[in-house]
Amino acid sequence: MSKEFLGEFEELVLTMVAALQEDAYGAAIAEEIETRLKRDVNLSAVHVTLYRLEDKGYIKSSLGGATNERGGRRKRIFTITSAGMSMLKAMKDARLDLWKLVPQLKMITG
């Protein structure tokens, strides 16, 4: 694993950027987290996290198209970089390795 670590929320947002691909921008990510994880997230927190990830070089961004529902404002579309992808993979692998160490519960019947 690299020296850099990701916080739990950072990892979440990074995963979302990877998952949403062309549709990864602030509001969409926040919405997605809300609907999928039933977790209340704040828009500003998502933005700050995105900028931080960009500073760290895990994602890059470009301005995308405007839609009517945004009052004609353009989106900033984030895409995961290969560094981000490998970071995400490394974290997942580490997680799994640790998970394997946990003794699995057996169903006790009777």
Next chain:
Amino acid sequence: MKEETKTPAHAKAALRLLSWFCPAQLYEEIEGDLIQKFNKDVKTTGVRRAKRRLIWNVLRFFRPGIVLRNSIHINLIDRLMLGNNLLVAFRHIRKDKSFSGITIFGLTISMTACLLIFQYAFFELSHDSQFQKTIYRLGITTYESGLEHYKSAIIPAQVAPVLKEKFPEIMEATRLVSTSGWFNCTLAYSEGDEVTIFNENSGFYFVDPSFVSQFEISFLQGDHAKALQKPYSMVLSATAAKKYFGNSDPLGKIVKLRGSFQTHDYTVTGVMNDFPTNSHLDVNIVASLNSLADPVDSYTYIQIAPETDLRSLIQKLDTLAATMIPAMSRVEAKVECEPISSIYLRSNLQDQPKATGNALSIYFLMLVAIIVLVMAWINYINLFTSRSVARAKEVGVRKITGATRFQITFQFLTETFVYNFISIILAFLLISLLSARFYEWIGLSAKYYSLFTIDLSENTIILCALVGVGILISGVFPAHLISSLAPNRVLKGKLTIRTSRFSFRKVAVVFQFSCAIILTMLVIVFQQQFKFMKDQVLGIDIKRSIVLKAPANVDSTYLLKLSGFKQQLQSLAVIHSITTSTDVPGNVMGTGWNGGISKVLNGPSMSFGINLIDPDFIQAYQLKLLAGRNFTEKDFPGEHFGDKQEPVIINRRAAELLSYAKPEDAIGGTVFWGDNPCLIVGVLEEFHQESLKKAIQPMFYTANMGPSMTLKLTQGADKKISLTISQIREAWDTYFPDNAFDYFFLEDNFNKQYADDERMTRLFNLFCLLALVISCLGIFALSLFSISQQVKEISIRKVLGASVFNLFRLLTKEYFILIGISSVVSLPIAWWITRQWLNSFALKMELSNGLLFIPVIFILMIALFTVSGHALKASLKNPVDNLKHE
């Protein structure tokens, strides 16, 4: 869909708020996201809630990650440059040693002086700050027949117990009875045959037990709660304990007190830490107050409950005072309630425990210190800009290789900090070397607290802030100027820095010279006034006089012994004459304990100075009797004063006040001292009993033996003073063996009154010198700069036929004008300040108009001298050297 895109009015307001704090490059996407979120909320929760959420979401964006994004990224490069900036700064300091020497010299001396003064001022201001803020001292102003009679820090001792009983807001009332009013007071400790004996007329107090808790006295030995409960118990400071007992354990030792009002054995019950020197009190030894049968008056310190309304309390105290004064009396009294921390610098009452300071002169000194420091910074600015010619190429190259203006400003600021930092370190070094000398020089022996002790008091923080801001401003100005140079012009060699008619540098020089003129004027006036006072006829001969403190251990044989002692001394060749009196010149006169002097019984009374003298007084002090006769032995009062009609001598002023047209008319007249009728037998020519700052008091002399013995030495006896003293001591030990032998020189005692003024004068001399040196440095820098700008002009003029004198006049004209302006600005101020100061003297010299020109001419000479070096050099130079490059 269309409707949803319309954002409601106050949602717009929220977005405007966002645009205010959000960096521009992030604004669009964030706004878009917010609108999208808002539209979704409208669908799911309704418009009203959605609006509220929008506002909340906007506010949530106000966080460092958004607001400060990309706004401080420049830090990084500057941090990288800091090391380089320091390197360049040190290189320049090394490269141009004369410039950096002058700069650092100017800054260092002014910082040293400024810090020394602040050290002294902070010490003065720190008086009594260690005690609780709720402690107040009660004093009293008495009025007789509506006229102010006396303001005293001492009030009747029976007040304190009443206060605690009557007023719940007064939590504690502590009395301190001083022995300084006693004629004699000695403490003796005998171990075997060896007797340690000292006079303890100052620093010895009888106190209530609550003294310990109220003044937070910490004990080194003994029980602080019980030490002062029992009568005849005594607590000594560590220093006093060492003085009496050396290294042996003081607890339980017996000390014998011999004083005018009591002779008794006291047991030492405790040793306390030395009382702080920065206090208006000088407590050295305390004894339990209940040892005194009937204390008359005391210093009274009350501690009030927090949030007490002081004004209403004072009103209540005034009413109480009115009830305590007998109804028949013509005396009225008003209570003075002084917060303990303001007593030392601001109290205007008489009878202080020790000499007080003067807030005004402290503030004035601090102001002058700050002015000197500001002058040094102005100099720095001047010197630095004068260097801009030399630095211009460097700036040009830096700019071309990509330095921003901010970076160049930062570079020069770093240099400023380096200069100031070096100066501060040198100043601290100098202070640690000079501090002791400095205090000795201004005549203060007290241990002053050091600036090196880290205390974060308000004063220190203010001083640090002041120095910080000063350094910053003095750095920003030249840095801004230099960084504004356009690189293409600089590198072409066309450097001209705009010199408008009212440039900052000229204003600065005017300021410096104004300060220098004011200080020079003050110094001249101070010196002249002191010379004037010294030249005044005192009316009394105080030279070659030694004053002995009369013995404390007296019994019925005292008078016999005294005359024996006097006779033995008289037989010594060195003694001219001997006299005893209550007060000697230089002492503040008591105004009597019996009340004022009046011409008719119970008539309107006046307050006279009262002195008990013996028949030798007039001869010993070489006074002139204007009318009537001297006292004789027969004039001494009987058992009690007033048993017979007491003969008195008055001085001329008293005779005038008692409305006798001529001194002779007063002889045989009767006056009343309180209720006692007195017969005027003589009128003395008046003399200055106290400092010449004060007007001559009306005096009232009665015949008696006073506690101070003045020995007038014969001519030449003062040359072999130690021999004389040992001869006197021998006689003393024969007649008064168990008594402390204490003496001082009358002239010293008298001149002690001027110690404060002397100190101020010395400090002002120092500051004047500093101000002159600094303003010379300033004008030196300014002339260097302006002449370097004019080099070509001078050369061309010379080629066209201007003489050296013409050029010299051209180059120095500016300074005459600047000094002229400075004089116009500063002389009225200087005039006003000297008037104010002179008004504090009863005898003052006349300010002559000629005096105004002395400082101006003086400054002009110095300035001309400073400038002429550069001017001559420039005008004598061969023009070819300056013009050949064109």
